[in-house]
Amino acid sequence: MTAHTGSGEPSRTLALLWGEPGADGAAPRRKGPVRSVTVAQVVDAALALADAEGLAAVTMRAVAERVGISAMSVYTYVPGKPELLDLMVDARYARMARAPWAGETWRERLTAVALANRALLTEHPWLTEVAALSRPPLGPGVLAKYEHELAALDDTGLSDVDTDAALIFVLGFVQAHCRAAHDAARVGTDSALSDAEWWAANQPLLAQAFDPQTYPRAVRIGAAAGAAQGSAWSADRAWEFGLARTLDGLAALIGDGGG
Structure with missing residues (x-):
């Protein structure tokens, strides 16, 4: 079953969306080795996978491979796929063009x-x-x-x-x-x-199979709509x-x- 936005752990998701990445998408400072990638790079890798291959291709392992880190290391950036999905959607929305409204109705x-x-x-x-x-x-x-x-x-x-x-x-x-x-x-x-090829192949058969006395509206209106739309x-x-x-x-x- 595909997850939806809002299915991750709220406090961890909000921390990633607003607090931890920072203005440049960098991970928070912590003790230990310096991280080799940023949360923003992890999100961009997931977006590239989703756009190229569909959502099923977005696994934590595939994202880790794309940014060049181990499968376990990616969880130190994003706790799981539910939180990653929220970050992905928010990133796509952030990149939409938004010109100011000016005089339109x-x-x-x-x-x-x-x-x-x-x-x-x-x-x-x-x-x-x-x-x-x-x-x-x-x-x-x-x-x-x-x-x-x-x-x-x-x-x-x-x-x-x-x-x-x-x-x-x-x-x-x-x-x-x-x-x-x-x-x-x-x-x-x-x-x-x-769709046009399917309709061209099936429309003559449907015209023969459907009884206009039994299905007067379906035959008349369906034929008119099909002809208008192809x-x-x-x-x-x-x-x-x-x-x-x-x-x-x-x-x-x-x-x-x-x-």
């Missing part, structure tokens, strides 16, 4: 938030497996991201509680969409058929429609139709 700002998170999860798909909205790693990267994204809802008139809920609503849509897109991409890779499901179409409806829902709450 709330809808434009939230669209930018959604697009930035979609880009992050598309480039680093392993994040959809571990980044739990309910238990984020409470580090500087997460807080900088949260502060910036909350500011996208300034001047909407929402209460503090509703502002938080509105942001989570948008991020939840992005995360669910990206999970679905990753799953679709894996299916295409595993089957050696693109597949049974389109990531881009699902994104455009879903994001627009998510923002429409918030517009009904905010009451100004779009900022």
Whole structure:
């Protein structure tokens, strides 16, 4: 079972996120031999493994080998994989671009938030497996991201509680969409058929097998959607429609139709 953020020992995780690494990512001073690497280098090694080979490749032994230390030594930097996952996610969030908001409407700002998170999860798909909205790693990267994204809802008139809920609503849509897109991409890779090729091969057979009298909506609407998208499901179409409806829902709450 894949671990999620927030599953490590809280005090040790927070010490690594805020205290022990220091501004330059160096390990704390202690008695004994000088350490050969930093916590930041350990985290970067784990990020490189996750990006190149997926989350399953991120083992404490593999990370140790990548930075050139023994498998046991890596535990003197990070106590275990749960804490390492928190550090990895926080580091990725810390590196997101965050230009100041300047004159955009709330809808434009939230669209930018959604697009930035979609880009992050598309480039680093392993994040959809571990980044739990309910238990984020409470580090500087997460807080900088949260502060910036909350500011996208300034001047909407929402209460503090509703502002938080509105942001989570948008991020939840992005995360669910990206999970679905990753799953679709894996299916295409595993089957050696693109979605368009699968639809082209199956649509004529489905048209023969499905009785329009028994399944009138499924046959009519499924055929229309498949023809329009060139597949049974389109990531881009699902994104455009879903994001627009998510923002429409918030517009009904905010009451100004779009900022």
